[in-house]
Amino acid sequence: MTLLLPPLVYLLFASVFGAGAKGEIDPSIALHAVAPTFSSRGIEAELRARLGSRLTVLSNPSAVETAVVEGRSDAGLILRPGTGTSPEVEILSAAGREVAAAALEGQVRGINAGAIQPNGDFASRRLSVRSVGPQGDLQSVYYAGAVSIMFVFFAAMHGAMTGLDDRRSGLQARLSLVAGGLAPILAGRAAWLVAVGLAQSLAILAAAASRLPPTAAWQILAWAVTALLASVAAAGVALAVISLCRSRDQAQPLSTFIVLLLAAVGGSMAPRFLMPDLIRQIGWFTPHAWAIEAYQTVLWRGVLDVTVLGSWCILTTVGLVGGLIALAVETRRAPA
C-alpha cells in the first residue's frame, strides 16, 4: 500500500487536474437557436461534433438561462438572427464558471465560418457575453461546501479507526454482548462521527460567513440538513471502509487514499467542470459531488429544489448502505 498508493494518487491527480490547468476543459453547453438558419444549424452541428453529449439543445432562451443558473450546463449559447447571414451569438456565463464561457467563446470563434456558409466570415458574426444568475464571490460559497465535505470525510475515517482499537482490545465484543448485538455499537459510533462532522461543517460555515451572500433562515436550516446528511454519508463510508480493514496499518493508507480520491473526483479540490468529461461523470458516484451541489443550490442559488432533495436522498442512502456494509462485515468477521 505504501508504495502503491502514492503513484495511484499521482496518476489520478494528473488526470483530474492536468487538463483543467492547461485550459483544456470539457464544458457542458446549453444551446438555443431562436430562428434556425443555415448558419446557426452549421454552428450547432460543429459544436455537436466537438462536444458530443455535452451539448444540450433547449427549446427557448429562458430554458438555456435556467440551465446555466442551476448549474446543469456550464455555459449557454443563444443564436439569434443577425443582420446578415451570420447569427448573433450570445454566450451566457454564470458566476464562478466564467472560464467555461471563455472556453465556449473560443470554441465558437474557432468554428470555421467557411465550413458553415460559402461566403461567411467570422467578422460578420456578432458575439456578446452576458452574465446570468447571482453574481459575487461564488468561490467562497463553493469551497465552504467543498472543503467541509472533504474534512468531514477525513474526520470520519480517523474517528472510525477507533473501532479497530475497540475490536482488537475486545471492547467491541464486550459492548456488543451487553447491548445484544453490534448494531447499537455501530450506531453509537456513527452518531459520534456525525456529530463531529456537523461541528466541523459549522466551523467552516462560521469562517465563511462574512463571504457568503445574504442568507435567509431557511437557507441556514437547509444548509444544516445538508451538513447533517453529508456527515451521515461520511460516517457510513468510513465505517464500511474501516470494517474491511484488519489493522491501523491497513486502514491509514487506504482511508487516506479513499478520502483523497473522493475529494479529487467529487470536486472538493477543484470545480468539477474543469475536469475531463469522464471524470465529471464518475464524480456523480461520490457523495462529495452531491453535497457540494446541495450546498451551492441552497446558499448560492437560494432555492430548495429537486436537486437539493435528490442530494439529500443520495447522501442518506450512502450513509445507510455504508452502515449496513459495516454491520454485515463486522458481524461476519472472525476474530484474528
Add this chain to the structure above:
Amino acid sequence: MPASPAKAITPLKLADVHAGYRGKPVLKGLSLTIASGEAYALLGPNGAGKSTAARVACGIVRPERGSVAVLGECPGRGGRGGRHVGLAPQEVALFGALTIRENLTAVARLATASAHRPSRSSMETAVLAAMADTDCMERADDRVSLLSGGWRRRANLAAALVNRPALLVLDEPTEGVDARTRATLVAAVRNAVAGGAACLIISHDAAFVSLAADRVGVLADGRLIAEGPIDVLQSRTFGTHRLLTVRFPTRPSDSLARRLSAVGLERDHEEAGESLEWRRIGDDILDVAETLADAVDEGGGEMIIRRPGLDELLAKLLEQRE
C-alpha cells in the same frame, strides 16, 4: 426465595463444539458444562484453543458443529444468550478517556437500554457494587488511560461484573498483576460465584486458578483431556507423590550437580545458561531429600517439598497424553 426459571437452566453448556478460523480447526469436539455458583478454569498450552473456547461461549465465534447455550439460549448472532454474559477480554477493554466509574456506567446503561430503562439510582448502585467488589473505589474517578496495569485489570473485571451476569467469561484476568491485585481479583470472582454466577476462566496463572476455580479442564489440541476439581485431578494424577525442588542462589559445583542428577532430579530453570533449580516428583521424596540435605546445605542451596501444583498437573497430563 424460589429460584427463577432462568437460574434453573445451566449457565453454560458446550456440546461437541467444533470451531476455528478461516478453515483452520481449533476446537475439535469440546464439551463442557458450568453450573451456577461454579468457577471453571480452562488450562492448556498456547494454541490449545482456550481463548477460542471463551469466544465460542460468548457467541463471538460461531461453532461449525455442535451447540452452545447460555442459560438455554444461543449467545451468537440472533440469539439472546450473549446478554447473560459478562466478558473480561484478555486486553483491557475499556474506554481510556473515561474514568472507571464512567466506563462501568456506560456498560450498565448499554445493557439495560434495550430491555428496560433502569432508574438512575439502581444503575449507580450496580456500578458502586462492582467497584467495591474489585476494590476500585480509590481510583473510581481516574481516567483509565492514566491507571497502572493492576488498576486497569480491576476495572476490566468490574466492567464484566457490573450487570451481574449469569455467566462470567474471564480471559487471562490477572495478566501482569501483583500478588495483592491477584488476591483482590480472586475475591471478586469468588464473590460473584457465591452470588450464583457461573464463571469460565482462561488463565496461565496457576496461583489465581488454584484460588479462584472450583473445577479445571485441561485442553490440548482443541480437545478436553482431563476435567475435574483440582484436588481430585491432583490426587488422581500424583497420588501421594510429592515435589522436591532444590534451588541455589548461584551455580552449584559440577560434582553437586552430578549428584543431583544421579538421584533423579532434573534441571528445571536456567538463567544465562546456568541451572539454578532441580526438581523431581516421586513417592520417595523424603528419602531423597534426606540423602541430599548436607550437600545442598554446603552448596548454599535450599530444598522445598510440597504437593505438585497446577503447573505440574498440567505438565503431567500433557505428558501422559503424548
